[in-house]
Amino acid sequence: MYKGSFSLSTTEPMHLVDITSEVQKQVSQTGIEEGICHLFNPHTTAGLTINEGADPAVRTDIIRGLREIVPIDYPYKHMEGNSPSHIMASLMGASLSIMVSSNLLQLGTWQAIYFCEFDGPRTRSVHWQLLASS
Amino acid sequence: MYKGSFSLSTTEPMHLVDITSEVQKQVSQTGIEEGICHLFNPHTTAGLTINEGADPAVRTDIIRGLREIVPIDYPYKHMEGNSPSHIMASLMGASLSIMVSSNLLQLGTWQAIYFCEFDGPRTRSVHWQLLASS
Amino acid sequence: MYKGSFSLSTTEPMHLVDITSEVQKQVSQTGIEEGICHLFNPHTTAGLTINEGADPAVRTDIIRGLREIVPIDYPYKHMEGNSPSHIMASLMGASLSIMVSSNLLQLGTWQAIYFCEFDGPRTRSVHWQLLASS
Numbered sequence: 001m002y003k004g005s006f007s008l009s010t011t012e013p014m015h016l017v018d019i020t021s022e023v024q025k026q027v028s029q030t031g032i033e034e035g036i037c038h039l040f041n042p043h044t045t046a047g048l049t050i051n052e053g054a055d056p057a058v059r060t061d062i063i064r065g066l067r068e069i070v071p072i073d074y075p076y077k078h079m080e081g082n083s084p085s086h087i088m089a090s091l092m093g094a095s096l097s098i099m100v101s102s103n104l105l106q107l108g109t110w111q112a113i114y115f116c117e118f119d120g121p122r123t124r125s126v127h128w129q130l131l132a133s134s
Numbered sequence: 135m136y137k138g139s140f141s142l143s144t145t146e147p148m149h150l151v152d153i154t155s156e157v158q159k160q161v162s163q164t165g166i167e168e169g170i171c172h173l174f175n176p177h178t179t180a181g182l183t184i185n186e187g188a189d190p191a192v193r194t195d196i197i198r199g200l201r202e203i204v205p206i207d208y209p210y211k212h213m214e215g216n217s218p219s220h221i222m223a224s225l226m227g228a229s230l231s232i233m234v235s236s237n238l239l240q241l242g243t244w245q246a247i248y249f250c251e252f253d254g255p256r257t258r259s260v261h262w263q264l265l266a267s268s
Numbered sequence: 269m270y271k272g273s274f275s276l277s278t279t280e281p282m283h284l285v286d287i288t289s290e291v292q293k294q295v296s297q298t299g300i301e302e303g304i305c306h307l308f309n310p311h312t313t314a315g316l317t318i319n320e321g322a323d324p325a326v327r328t329d330i331i332r333g334l335r336e337i338v339p340i341d342y343p344y345k346h347m348e349g350n351s352p353s354h355i356m357a358s359l360m361g362a363s364l365s366i367m368v369s370s371n372l373l374q375l376g377t378w379q380a381i382y383f384c385e386f387d388g389p390r391t392r393s394v395h396w397q398l399l400a401s402s
Binding site: 002003038040041042043044069070071074076077078079080083084086087089090091093094095097127129131 | 169170183184185186189191192194195196198199200202203225226227230231232233235240241242243244245265267
Binding site for chain 1: 270271306308309339342347348357359363365397
């Protein structure tokens with residue numbers, strides 16, 4: 001069974017944290033050469049996405065874009081006041097599946113894996129599980 | 135082979151139905167302790183998402199938010215008049231992958247699995263398959 | 269190990285390309301009867317989605333809808349000018365998981381798999397991997 005969790009700290013209300021190297025570290029420790037790495041976010045005001053890792057402006061723009069896309073001042077019913085965060089969580093999604101070959105995540109040249117905080121700052125966790133291919 | 139389908143009825147044009155206990159029931163019946171549970175929605179005007187299960191206002195707000203996000207009165211080309219439903223389906227997504235440990239879905243404390251109806255009311259189905267980890 | 273990649277050409281700045289028959293061809297060649305087919309898009313301004321394949325107007329409307337949803341003239345920071353493409357990529361998602369039974373993708377009657385180009389035209393690739401179920 002090759003699985004585990006790691007935690008991370010977000011420092012802003014909306015914050016995309018690059019978790020690529022942490023996920024690769026977990027994959028490396030399994031020693032599994034070929035398979036599928038599943039990632040899961042167990043929080044309801046956060047999500048997971050894959051996008052450009054090179055220019056930090058891209059993650060800033062994703063945050064700005066989502067703030068424009070999701071109505072912030074709408075008369076929502078949920079009393080905690082974080083309904084936009086819940087909606088953003090569903091727009092990004094809770095699970096990702098990434099191929100592993102030669103013990104390496106098979107990401108594209110410019111891709112990075114992001115944990116998406118939408119109701120921070122908080123301490124959060126990410127679950128992973130690696131299924132080996134036969 | 136551990137897989138199957140179950141059906142559900144939606145009662146509103148837009149309706150988030152909590153399917154967590156139904157999915158757990160199917161997982162329980164497999165007896166599989168460890169693995170990945172894949173869920174798939176075979177409809178083009180519906181989706182799957184994971185979000186808060188505690189306060190029913192959250193699912194109302196997700197519906198309200200999506201109605202604001204996706205243009206409703208836009209001059210779409212698809213003659214059936216349900217293009218916003220198709221767009222919402224793609225925003226939520228058709229597949230989910232959830233870890234299973236000790237025969238239990240590894241959801242976060244506040245998470246529930248939702249079938250998202252965007253063109254109801256209808257009878258719908260959800261496919262599931264559980265891959266055991268070795 | 270049942271996996272591979274295929275390439276495709278997009279011919280418009282925003283272009284949904286139906287890749288269903290190409291994916292089925294790859295699945296057929298594996299001979300695997302039962303399992304999960306994982307798809308992965310390695311690009312940061314493209315995505316994958318499942319939606320209606322019958323009426324071509326639906327894919328046109330998804331493109332039109334996304335153009336309305338994501339602010340185009342917003343003062344983004346990323347200098348390449350394609351921030352809306354990056355945001356659309358994250359809205360659609362990079363990975364999909366589809367059940368395979370009797371060597372056939374278990375899609376719903378009206379479903380097709382789409383590669384979503386948001387910064388074309390370009391030559392793009394899609395990765396796939398099929399995990400057999402025991």
